Each structure stands twice: as structure tokens, then as C-alpha cells.
Amino acid sequence: MGREAEVVAQLLPAFHARHPNVQVRVQQLPWTAAHEKLLTAYAGNSLPDLCQLGNTWLPEFAALDALEPLDDRVAAAGIPRDDYYAGILDTNLMPAATGAGTRLLGLPWYVDTRLLFYRTDLLRAAGHTRAPQTWAEWREAMQAIKQRGDARNFGALLPLNEPDPLFAFALQQGPLLNADDTRGAFSQPAFRRALDFYAGIFRDGLAPAMNDTQISNVWDEFGRGLFAFYVTGPWNIGEFRRRLPASAQGSWATAPLPGPDGPGVSTAGGSSLVLFKGSPRKEAAWQLIAYLSETETMQRFHALTGDLPPRRSAWRSPTLANDVPSQAFAQQLERVRAAPKIPEWERIFQEMQLTAERVVHRTQTAEAACVQLNAWVDALLEKRRWLRERHA
């Protein structure tokens, strides 16, 4: 999917050299259409043998029972599970149908998490020598930066159409679902604290209440100092290098996401490689997954795409180990937490952000918004409760 599908072709010659009998046909899908296409393919019985799957989509395909468990194959191939960042691997572990234990339904291919990109010069000018580690420090830094700049400047950019920052803050506070993932926890104090912190940044004018489409070029604006902090993901390391003016290249850095009281957890995103149950060529397909999961292949993949590898051993390559902006990601990846593993999560995730948008735009109070969101989530999860009772 996306850029990865173009690049994977360059990794294949080495695979063919080792497995001359296996032919690989790569089909590219744009991210925007991939989800529908794969679900329709499931309904029409025309899924591929293996595929890259966004790890938030795994629960859906697990609910469809479309994925082949990989536990035995991984063990037989000698792939060390504990080499993977635990939070990332966890997104691929689904509760077994029998109720006991878990099954590994995918192998992480590359990872994605969110943390701080910030302007070191603006932070220093505002009297802070190191990146903020707690929510309080971060707020204070944003306020200091805002006070120094003119009225049009902000402390941070948190695009209102991106749910990830709020989601990360909420993960730092506690679980988002209750009762074995059949009820929302959005009216609990934990989520409320995250929402209050998030909305407070906008209320105090520390971040612009804007979508990322309203800022025509985030890199230009970051270079100009419209905002000093930007919560975003690993692809922006490359983009910052490419797009920021030379004068700004020496004055940006990355840092792990601040938490309520010290460095906090962030989201465990990324893509996994999965094997579909219906495939008639599982052995050959698994060989490709195993090849792509080797440390060396991951290092080459990183060199080609900039995508961050999920295995700690792959991070030992000099390009990653000596790359300062990437190191913050290495630290953050030790502190990532999986999203709730239910098919409905993606929808809840979007609704959560729409709710936050209403609070930020002050069309609804935080109290009312949380109650409404939680009622909506409870209604959405009605079928899960019914299924649970039926099995009990």
C-alpha cells in the first residue's frame, strides 16, 4: 500500500535468488481505498495470499476469522518475539477464539507512533533548555513561547482532524473501554483529564483550532515559527529534512511525548504482514513474510522508505543508531500501548475526535460531550454485548 508497495519490489530480487520457485505478484492499493477493497475481497473470496495490513485493521480481519495464526511458524523460523517492541507486537496478539491465551495474527513490518517535533531555538529563547517531559512542563513551555512571539504565533500544532494526539493523551490516563471492551469509558475521569488537557491547549490559544488542510504547508509554517511543537509521526523526519529551509535545519529536534507526570506512552501504530487463512500457498507466502521480517531486510527497507523497523536488532544499523531524530522514536517505542482490539475501534476513534472538535470549538461542554460520546459508544457496542451473552 502506498509508497511501501512501490519499494517492496526492490527487495524482491534477493528473495527470488533464495527462493527461485516462488513467484511474487505485488498489487498496489492506495491507502484510501485499501480497507474497502480488502473487506470486499473477503466477501468475494478473492483475498491475496499475504498482505500488508494497518495494525488497527487487524481486529476486523480477526473477527472475520480471515487470518492465519503465525505462532508456530514464527517459533519454527526462530524469529525472536522479544526482539520486537512489546507494545507493537501486542497489536498483533488477539484473544484466542476458545477464550484462553492469545494468537499472533500478524508480524509487525514497520512502526508508527506520535511524538514531539520541536524548534530547539524557540524553546531555548523562551528559557527552556530541554524538551518538556510532563504535561505541566509542556504547557509552561508553550505559554512562554507564546508570550515571546507576536499575537499570531502559537505554542503547538495539533491539527483538529487528527485523532492521534488526543488518543495518546487518553492512553496515558487509562483504558478507553470497559467491561471487556463492551462498554465505553469515555465518561470516566481518566478520559476527561486527557480531554481537558487537550482542549485547554486550544482554549488558552496555545494551538490554532485548525485542520491540517487549512495550513497549506506545515513545514513552511514550522520553519517560520508559527508554532514550536508539532505532534506527528516518523515520516516527518524525512519531510523535515527535505522541506525545511537550510537555515532551520540546525534548530529542530524530536522528543518523546510528555505524559501527565514524566515521559508518557504513545500510540502503537504501523503495519503488519499477515497471512490469509484462505490462501492455498501458505508455505510460500510465509517464506516471503519471514524474509521481509529479517533484520537485514528491515534495514534495507528503512533505507529505501524511512519507515522505522519494529525489531530492536534492526535499529543497530549505523544509519538508525547514529540518527538523532530517530532516537527519540526508539525511546518512545519502548512506551507504546495498543488500541482496543475490536473491529469497531476505528469508528470510535473518529467519533472521539469529532467530539473533541466540538469541545474545542465550544459548541458543547466537555461534560456533555463525554456523556454523549460514551452513550454513542455503548450503543455501538450493543452487538458485542449480545455476542458475549450468547457465548456465555
Place this chain on the structure above:
Amino acid sequence: MHAGKRSVAAWVLAGPALLVIAVFFALPVIAGLALSLTDFDLYALADLSTLRFVGLQNYARLLQTPLFWQAFGNTLYFVVVGVPVSIGLSLAAALLLSARVARWHGFFRTALFAPVVTTVVAVAVIWRYLLHTRYGLINQALAGIGIDPVNWLGDPHWSMPAIILFSAWKNFGYNMIILLAALQAVPRDLYEAARVDGAGPLRQFTDMTVPILMPTLVMVGIMTTTGYFQLFAEPYVMTQGGPLRSTVSVLYFMYEEGFRWWNLGNASAVAFLLFIVIFGVSKLLLRFDRDPEGRT
């Protein structure tokens, strides 16, 4: 011929067409209606035994869903503004083309009809460039007359007007051809007679052209309205329903329910609600087709 034989012949002749309609239209519609009374979702796709009959609950819940009403409002906005703009453009173009002083009829007819035969997706991509806030030709033209750049597809107030502009441009040629045909059927001597009686161009237009075109206009109006209620491809390609859900149409909402969230029961219910709306509006429009004396 014997009456019985004739009806047999009629059935035989109509049979193939009826069969096709039954298999490809009636059956899917009935299946859709049945689906709209169930909670068919991802779980049911995995295991059909989890399918539940829910009666009219999907409909009841939809009517309480704010996003459904927002989608309905957006669609209504698109229809109420878009249909008159589109037909107005068609009528103006048809009048210009049928004017005696016009030159190069063939060229203009082809050029104005060209957008109709292009693919929505391809031209929508081009329009996205035209509408680009910073580099788009439209904003550059506006800047030429001193108007500040408009964030066409990023500002919730401008996104729907942009979609309407695009759709009107894309579709007006089709109605233009139909209206042109109707105009050409009007005998020229009628206009000459009117001129002799002292009617100016405006009187000629309001008292002759419009009444003569009325049946065609109503037909064109109904077709355009039903078509515009089914707005989908434009927001799908240009805005994905955004910004702030300002371009989510009923059909786009249905698509998201069905193929993004895989709630096919809900999606079918949306389809039937839309059908009822289009049916009602078409009925209403048909009333305009009656002339004052009550003849139909």
C-alpha cells in the same frame, strides 16, 4: 387476431426484458429491503448466525442520527442551489446556440457538451488543481479582480459551492442539448408573428419560449433533481466528505456506513429513505407539468 393469442405474443416479446428487470432490478431491491430490516454487519459477515432481525430499528435510529440529517441537509443544499444553477446554465447556453446571430454552432455545441462525456473522476482531479487555494487558476483569476484567495475545498462554507460549481459545469451540456432540440422544434414564424405584434425579446422569452419549453423543462428538472439527490462521486473524489463533514451527501453517508463500517443493514435503510425522498420530490415536480386549464 384472437385476444388470447395476442396476450401470449405480448408476454413472449416482453419476457426477456421483464426477466432482466426481475433479476437485476426487482430481486436486488427486495434483497436490499430485507437487508434494511436486519443488523447485517461485520459479525454477520463472519458468521451468519449472528444476523438479527431488527424490524424498523435501523430506520428509527437513522432518523435520530445527527450525521444523517447533516448529510440530508447537505444534499438538499446541493439540490436546491445546484439544480436551478445547472438548468439555468443549460437554458442560457441553449438560447445562445439557437440564436440566429450565433456562428460556429457545431463547434460550440460539441465544446459545451464535452464535459458530459468526460469521466467524473478524471475531471474532478483537474478541478482540484483549478480550485487549489494557492496555485489554482480560479483563485488566480479572482486575484486579478482583487478578490482574496478562497480556500475552496478546505473551508466548510465554500466546499459545497465548489462542488456545485463543478457539478453544474459537468452536467449542463446534457440538458442544453435537450432544451436545444425543444427550441428548434418551435416554428420560426411564431416568433415573427410575435415581433409583428410588438413583443420585445423579453416578452418573447417569458410569454412564448418558456411556456413552449415548459414540458421539456419539467422533464429536465425531474431528471436533474433525481440525479443530484444521488450526489456521490464528486465529494468522494474531491473532498472525502470534508471539511467538517460539509460535503457528506446522503449517498456518501450510505457508502461510509456500508463499505467503510460494513453496516450493510443501516446502509440499505439509508438507500430506502433516499428512495422515498426522491419519489416524493419527483411527484411534487410532476405537478408543474399541468397547465392552468387542468389538462395534464
